[in-house]
Amino acid sequence: MRRPRFVDQGRAERWKREDEAPRLRELFPDLVALQLQTRERQHADSKGGVSCTRPIAVGSAGALFEVRCGNPKCDNPGHDITSWVIGALRRGETNFDGDDPCSGLVGQHECTRVLHFVVSATWRKADTLVAD
Numbered sequence: 795m796r797r798p799r800f801v802d803q804g805r806a807e808r809w810k811r812e813d814e815a816p817r818l819r820e821l822f823p824d825l826v827a828l829q830l831q832t833r834e835r836q837h838a839d840s841k842g843g844v845s846c847t848r849p850i851a852v853g854s855a856g857a858l859f860e861v862r863c864g865n866p867k868c869d870n871p872g873h874d875i876t877s878w879v880i881g882a883l884r885r886g887e888t889n890f891d892g893d894d895p896c897s898g899l900v901g902q903h904e905c906t907r908v909l910h911f912v913v914s915a916t917w918r919k920a921d922t923l924v925a926d
């Protein structure tokens with residue numbers, strides 16, 4: 795079978811992994827909406843940075859959260875914040891945030907970028923959630 799020549803392997807791999815990940819809906823049937831906001835700073839102590847907000851399609855999305863490093867020369871395939879997001883959702887949290895320093899390399903040097911992320915979760919009838 796011939797393979798397409800211009801497939802972005804990283805992206806194809808990512809799609810495959812997202813396909814294989816459990817669905818958010820299966821893990822969290824009471825999750826109504828989820829929004830992920832990220833802001834990337836050049837250094838841990840710098841201000842500002844590029845921010846972006848993306849809603850997650852909780853009805854169809856896989857439980858996989860990866861955010862690419864904003865430095866195009868960085869070799870980090872992506873910040874994998876999946877376990878962090880899933881952990882907070884398991885606790886039934888509605889607003890949570892955190893920092894993830896990039897662990898990639900830019901040439902010979904460690905990447906200095908830091909990803910800050912804010913997650914907002916909307917739950918159906920939060921007051922009737924049963925803790926496990």
Ligand SMILES: [Zn+2]
Nearest residue numbers: 863868896905
């Ligand atoms: Zn990086």
